[in-house]
Amino acid sequence: MNIKSSRKVPPLRIVPGLLLVLLLLPSVNKAETLTLEQALELAFAQSPTMQTATNNLLAGEHNLKAQQAALKSQFNLTVTPYKYSRNEVFNDLAADYITQEQTSSSAQLSVTQPIKWTDGTLSLIEAIDRREASSSYTMPGQSGENFGSNEDATYNNNLFIRLSQPLFTYNRTQMQLRELELALENAQLNYAIQKLQIESRVTQQFLNLYYRQQSVTIAAEELANAQESYAIIKSKADAGISALEELYQADLTQASSRSGLENAQMQYDNALDEFKIQLGLPLSGEIKVIADVHKQLVEVDLARAVEHGLRNRMELRQYDIAIENALDDLVRTGAQNEFRASVDLSYGLTGTSTEFSEVYKSPSKNQSIAISFNIPLWDWGEKKHRLAAGEAQVNTARLDADEEAKQVEYEIRQAYRSLLNQVTQIEIAEKNVKNAKLTYEINLERYKNGDLSSKDMSFYQNQLSTEQLNEVSALINYQVAVLDLKIRSLYDFEKNRSVLETK
Numbered sequence: 293m294n295i296k297s298s299r300k301v302p303p304l305r306i307v308p309g310l311l312l313v314l315l316l317l318p319s320v321n322k323a324e325t326l327t328l329e330q331a332l333e334l335a336f337a338q339s340p341t342m343q344t345a346t347n348n349l350l351a352g353e354h355n356l357k358a359q360q361a362a363l364k365s366q367f368n369l370t371v372t373p374y375k376y377s378r379n380e381v382f383n384d385l386a387a388d389y390i391t392q393e394q395t396s397s398s399a400q401l402s403v404t405q406p407i408k409w410t411d412g413t414l415s416l417i418e419a420i421d422r423r424e425a426s427s428s429y430t431m432p433g434q435s436g437e438n439f440g441s442n443e444d445a446t447y448n449n450n451l452f453i454r455l456s457q458p459l460f461t462y463n464r465t466q467m468q469l470r471e472l473e474l475a476l477e478n479a480q481l482n483y484a485i486q487k488l489q490i491e492s493r494v495t496q497q498f499l500n501l502y503y504r505q506q507s508v509t510i511a512a513e514e515l516a517n518a519q520e521s522y523a524i525i526k527s528k529a530d531a532g533i534s535a536l537e538e539l540y541q542a543d544l545t546q547a548s549s550r551s552g553l554e555n556a557q558m559q560y561d562n563a564l565d566e567f568k569i570q571l572g573l574p575l576s577g578e579i580k581v582i583a584d585v586h587k588q589l590v591e592v593d594l595a596r597a598v599e600h601g602l603r604n605r606m607e608l609r610q611y612d613i614a615i616e617n618a619l620d621d622l623v624r625t626g627a628q629n630e631f632r633a634s635v636d637l638s639y640g641l642t643g644t645s646t647e648f649s650e651v652y653k654s655p656s657k658n659q660s661i662a663i664s665f666n667i668p669l670w671d672w673g674e675k676k677h678r679l680a681a682g683e684a685q686v687n688t689a690r691l692d693a694d695e696e697a698k699q700v701e702y703e704i705r706q707a708y709r710s711l712l713n714q715v716t717q718i719e720i721a722e723k724n725v726k727n728a729k730l731t732y733e734i735n736l737e738r739y740k741n742g743d744l745s746s747k748d749m750s751f752y753q754n755q756l757s758t759e760q761l762n763e764v765s766a767l768i769n770y771q772v773a774v775l776d777l778k779i780r781s782l783y784d785f786e787k788n789r790s791v792l793e794t795k
Contacts, residue, residue, distance in 0.1 A: 325582045328498050331571060335494045338572030342490065345483040352476035359472050363465070366404045372421075373397055396423040411465045412457035417640075419450045420651075449651040452640020452658065459633040462623050471620060474613045481606040488779050488791075494570060495775055499768045501567050502583040504560035506764045511553040514757045517732075518542075518549040521749055524740055534742060541746035545753070552757075585767045587718055590774055590785045594708045597781035601704045602697060604782045604792060611693035618689050622682040629668040629675050636662045700780070707777040714770040721763040728752075728759040 336342055375396045380389045398421030405414045426443040522542040528534035565575055573579070602608070638660040643651035735752045738744040778784050782791050 326579045327582050331498050332494055334571045335490050339490055341486050345486045349479045349483050352479035356472045356476050359469055363406050363408050368402045370400045390427050392427045394425045396421055408465050411463040415454045422447050447645055447648045447651050449643045452638055455637045457635045461632040467620055478613050481610055485606050492779055497567050497570055501563045501581050503768055504563045507556040508560050510757050510760050511556040514753055515549040515553050517753050518546040522546045538746045545750040592785050597704050598701055600783040601700055601781040605700050611696055615689045618686045625678045625682045629671045633665045703780045707780050711773040711777055714773045717766040721766040724759040725763045728756040732756045
């Protein structure tokens with residue numbers, strides 16, 4: 293069945309919460325009307341769920357940016373402007389204690405560059421210090437007199453480059469970066485999911501409030517009809533044409549209609565308060581909703597809905613992310629008690645002189661290389677069992693993803709069938725309203741002519757009101773079904789585009 297329409301649903305978009313509330317709340321307090329689009333924007337701005345999702349999204353963005361910044365060159369300067377020490381050291385040759393004093397100042401500048409592709413670290417270090425040292429001692433039998441002393445002041449400078457590179461292991465830097473990227477994507481997906489859920493909830497409450505509005509309107513029409521019927525039968529009863537029991541029955545019908553109107557008004561007021569709470573509005577505020585609810589059908593392609601949903605449903609991507617994270621955990625588990633190695637290379641120049649300008653006059657070259665291995669000998673099967681447990685978790689995640697894909701397709705097909713059913717219900721409701729109106733008009737003439745009792749006339753009045761409400765309900769249910777299919781397939785058939793497209 294082809295379903296066709298041009299009705300537009302307000303698009304989802306992010307709005308600055310505080311500014312939106314300041315703009316919309318004054319109009320609400322003035323009892324102005326509220327459209328579905330305004331209601332959605334208020335809900336997005338006020339919802340604690342959306343605020344939490346926004347905070348998680350911001351945290352993910354900043355964590356990723358922080359990690360990306362950590363992969364750039366890191367500059368660090370360490371300065372020790374003054375350091376003094378005094379020690380009494382026993383000297384074997386002098387067979388006595390020597391007093392040593394030392395004063396120094398130093399500074400070190402380091403530039404460290406992480407290597408993302410190899411998980412290594414390259415460092416360039418420049419260190420310079422100045423030291424002043426002195427020592428004094430006495431000889432045995434000299435009555436504590438100072439036998440001699442020595443003083444010296446030197447400059448020392450070290451400039452070297454160092455490379456540290458792990459071998460035979462996984463790249464921890466890239467894995468951490470990828471996990472932060474996945475965490476950000478997961479936060480973005482969660483934000484979008486929460487937004488769609490709020491759209492669904494607010495739209496349904498909005499349409500329910502509209503239904504209550506229409507119920508009040510229809511109940512008022514029913515009361516007006518009952519009052520008209522009462523006036524007719526009263527004039528006849530006063531003229532002695534109709535029996536008093538007909539007048540009493542008309543009065544009973546009128547009272548019943550008035551009671552129905554009051555009940556409809558009460559249900560509307562309750563629904564209005566619930567709607568205000570959902571939007572975070574004060575209960576004392578006066579609002580009236582405006583909804584475009586009439587027959588405007590949408591052309592839907594089930595195959596496209598299923599294909600688009602399976603390709604883009606955010607829950608499925610979240611399962612993919614969970615699988616990727618489980619695989620990363622499996623890599624970490626495999627690295628426990630692993631065979632690995634590391635290489636550390638260093639090359640530099642060292643200069644020493646009593647004059648700062650001559651520290652590199654005759655520098656000495658310093659080189660070092662170190663290769664180390666970690667060789668696990670026996671772990672009693674720990675790694676084997678941990679890997680088996682990790683693989684079981686990965687398999688479970690994959691099974692869950694497959695089941696979720698089946699559930700997504702089932703939900704889309706179910707939403708499609710519901711939409712088709714609502715089309716049939718609209719057609720039936722329209723026909724019933726048309727017949728109920730004709731029946732009411734025909735029997736109203738019979739009632740005026742005295743060919744129909746007040747009790748029978750009351751039945752036709754109630755029948756018309758019921759069918760009118762059924763038509764409103766069918767139109768609302770159709771709009772809810774369209775929204776449900778849109779949320780489950782992530783495709784807007786009214787606008788013939790993906791809801792993921794940039795607005």
